[in-house]
Amino acid sequence: MQTVRLLSGYDMPTVGLGTWQAKPEEIERVVTTALDVGYRHIDTAFNYNNEEAIGSVLKEWFKKGGKREDLFITSKLPNFGNRPSDVERFLNLSLKRLGLDYLDMYLIHMPFTFKLNEDTCTPATNEDGSFVLDLNTDPVSVWKEMEEQVRKGRTKSIGLSNFNEKQVLNVWENAQIKPSNLQVELHVCLQQNSLRQFCQTHNIIITAYSPLGSPGAKTHFQTKYNHNIEDFPDVLGHPIVQKISTEHKRSPAQILLRYLLQLGVVVIPKSKSPDRVKANIDLFNFSLNEEEMRTLSTLDKGARGRIFNFLFFKGVENHPYYPFKDELQS
Numbered sequence: 001m002q003t004v005r006l007l008s009g010y011d012m013p014t015v016g017l018g019t020w021q022a023k024p025e026e027i028e029r030v031v032t033t034a035l036d037v038g039y040r041h042i043d044t045a046f047n048y049n050n051e052e053a054i055g056s057v058l059k060e061w062f063k064k065g066g067k068r069e070d071l072f073i074t075s076k077l078p079n080f081g082n083r084p085s086d087v088e089r090f091l092n093l094s095l096k097r098l099g100l101d102y103l104d105m106y107l108i109h110m111p112f113t114f115k116l117n118e119d120t121c122t123p124a125t126n127e128d129g130s131f132v133l134d135l136n137t138d139p140v141s142v143w144k145e146m147e148e149q150v151r152k153g154r155t156k157s158i159g160l161s162n163f164n165e166k167q168v169l170n171v172w173e174n175a176q177i178k179p180s181n182l183q184v185e186l187h188v189c190l191q192q193n194s195l196r197q198f199c200q201t202h203n204i205i206i207t208a209y210s211p212l213g214s215p216g217a218k219t220h221f222q223t224k225y226n227h228n229i230e231d232f233p234d235v236l237g238h239p240i241v242q243k244i245s246t247e248h249k250r251s252p253a254q255i256l257l258r259y260l261l262q263l264g265v266v267v268i269p270k271s272k273s274p275d276r277v278k279a280n281i282d283l284f285n286f287s288l289n290e291e292e293m294r295t296l297s298t299l300d301k302g303a304r305g306r307i308f309n310f311l312f313f314k315g316v317e318n319h320p321y322y323p324f325k326d327e328l329q330s
């Protein structure tokens with residue numbers, strides 16, 4: 001498995017398995033397949049509600065001789081736990097659900113914070129459906145507590161997710177243990193050129209989430225939040241991607257993932273289909289040439305390609321740490 005060295009000194013496999021929206025009943029089949037075909041990196045989060053199911057599969061794998069040190073497991077602090085007093089609590093909960101003693105990577109999932117509904121362990125909402133913003137905390141103070149978790153051995157490395165460049169820099173400048181990973185939306189329609197450049201300068205490895213353009217997200221946002229995204233990019237179906245796919249006799253997904261690997265980012269595609277899980281890591285016996293790389297670079301739509309602007313959390317744009325305020329204004 002190809003890996004990349006993190007600033008923390010640990011190695012992160014460049015292809016991982018995404019698990020957002022992977023239902024607990026699907027997890028057993030998918031994670032088992034993934035481990036069988038060579039995945040060693042699994043991406044989950046407290047609020048994906050599948051950590052326990054992943055933990056059960058890992059337990060079986062360890063029983064059969066699999067070694068903990070061969071795995072790279074990422075989880076994330078939920079947006080309703082973004083306060084220093086909650087970091088250890090939520091990290092411990094993730095560890096307990098996963099049945100692990102430590103994580104390889106723990107990320108602050110989002111820079112903004114919602115109040116917690118203690119009964120449901122979900123973000124608190126107002127009567128009009130808007131989310132209750134918590135304005136009494138900030139990412140730097142949360143980061144201090146993330147660093148404490150490294151010192152206590154609960155996670156090997158720490159990082160950020162969905163932070164914009166300025167927000168990453170703010171944490172970076174105030175950190176004793178620097179963030180070694182930034183997980184952001186990144187695919188051909190949102191190529192994050194400036195953020196990639198910034199992260200390269202600061203030695204932060206980028207993980208590309210939704211590398212295939214998250215085709216299921218549109219329906220999910222409509223069904224769960226009654227939120228519609230006009231102009232939802234069809235990343236897998238783009239004619240240029242299809243053309244290169246035909247020429248290489250590789251699936252469009254493989255072309256998209258290979259492109260991102262060649263840009264130097266880590267990818268975490270999700271699938272509930274064992275065949276696709278297998279194909280999505282079969283990326284190392286072909287490459288895209290300079291011309292194909294250049295052509296794919298022209299598909300970037302900048303911020304217009306963004307799927308996850310989080311506006312489905314009604315009222316989130318009023319939070320001082322909402323990361324995409326500039327994009328809303330332009």
Ligand SMILES: NC(=O)c1ccc[n+]([C@@H]2O[C@H](COP(=O)([O-])OP(=O)(O)OC[C@H]3O[C@@H](n4cnc5c(N)ncnc54)[C@H](OP(=O)(O)O)[C@@H]3O)[C@@H](O)[C@H]2O)c1
Pocket residue numbers: 017018019020021043044109161162183184208209210211212213214215216217236251253254268269270271272273276277279280308
């Ligand atoms: N940090 C964050 O805020 C954040 C946000 C979003 C996602 N993530 C992480 O990133 C992971 C990946 O992102 P994502 O799940 O949004 O989207 P994605 O990986 O871009 O796309 C997943 C979708 O593509 C389909 N798919 C997978 N492989 C395929 C293939 N070979 N050919 C055609 N279709 C294929 C899947 O359908 P089937 O399942 O039916 O195959 C699924 O609907 C997540 O699972 C999660 O771990 C993190």
